[in-house]
Amino acid sequence: MMRRAAPILACLGLLAIWQLASLASENDSFPTALEAIRAIPAILGDKDSLVNFGASLRRMAIGFGIAVAVSIPLGLMMGRSRMVASFFNPLLMVIYPVPKAALMPIIMLWLGVGDIAKTLVIFLGVSLPVIYHSFEGAKAVEEKMLWSGAAMGLSAARRMVSIVLPAALPEILTGCRTGLVLALITMITSEMIARQSGAGNILFNALDMGQYDTVFAMIIIVGAMGIGLDALFEKMRARLVRWSEPQLDVPLSFS
């Protein structure tokens, strides 16, 4: 009971601190938590912004889906074959510190400001952590199980699907969880750079126009999306890999 209530209490506590801080600072551009919450229904009730949210979520789902579908097989192969691993590792290391959303201006030059550019950026942002975690997971699979599988006549492809994949699943799902938060972050950033549609567009347009309660209301909405998606994924993960204890029960999120 306490465990379930704690995150909600933490949310309320943070909102209370916000409320007090803004009351104390008396800054015009820093609305109180209550004012920001009051602005939420207006945003969610507006048809335009709902269309924007829909477009954002669609891009995010497509980008995330493709990234997972490509990255898991690649990561697993890298984990099981040293050749494949040393083939891809340096390339991934070079790409890693590049901010994916920063590629947006260049990709926009080639593909325009539409859905393809944004989805591609989300895809790039999600794939690296998923590849990395699948790689680590596949590397740690116990050799004996693979030998037993080979002795029982499983082909290399079958061993991959029925031994390596399930054994690496907890690690893979950790990667997917990081990827999910990343997808949200990349989505917001890409929309902020290509201001055309989406949640990021609403947020940064409100900032430019000085509608500060909309800015803070959008921050609450986007934050709630992050926390909600993460909790949902965690539920699914707990079902899929009931047999394994998670290492960290909080995802590492970054852009």
Add this chain to the structure above:
Amino acid sequence: MNARTITSDLLLGLIPIVLLVAVWQALVSFDYAPVTLLPPPLRVLERMAQQLLSATFQQEIAATLFRLFAGFLIAVILGVTFGLAAAVNPTINAVVRPIVRVLAPLPKVALYPALLLLVGFGHESKILLVTADALFPILLATYYGASTVEQKLVWSAMAAGTPPREILFKVVLPAAAPSILTGCRIGLVISCIVVFLAEMITSTDGLGHVLVMAARTFQAVDMFVPLITISLLGLILNGLLELVRSYLLRGFPEA
């Protein structure tokens, strides 16, 4: 692993990078992409060398590095302190855990408008964003490392008469060091990414600003230069951290 396998691994790893550059060159040479959209690799390199020698570009790099290090250092100090405190003290744990649970999956970029409104458009808002993003991986890694310290080590220290405060610094902190450094490594890459993004959103200097200015004036060559620079910076910083790590962890079994 002998020297020969390492060289062949390196050569294998170079293949995709060389291929990438070759495809890039081919796209330009065979007129599939106009030079204005995709400048040839040599021209980018030339421009890169020219820029690296120019004083203005060096100042941009310095501005970016300053924000990166300031944010990262604050994140390290806060993350290690809170991580250790939460691992050794149940009361602090009960408070910190749910707050981290809520804040970690929150997309921090969405907080950036709020930071801008609160602390202004200068260094502070960027440094705070870097801190907010780098903090959680370091905090979680510290917490995880410190809470899995072998109990026997603590008991032996207690039996030898070490006061509790010193146990924290002489036993728990060194034992958690490998995990903390792993967290710092993730945090460092995140800092690279985030500082760039923050500079892209609003800034008057820094590498991110160089990219945005190039994008506004459609100078494709100048768009590649800051991206490559941040990738190189990431690799160099990663290498430096690796050196620090092998110095701090000398004497650890396979660190």
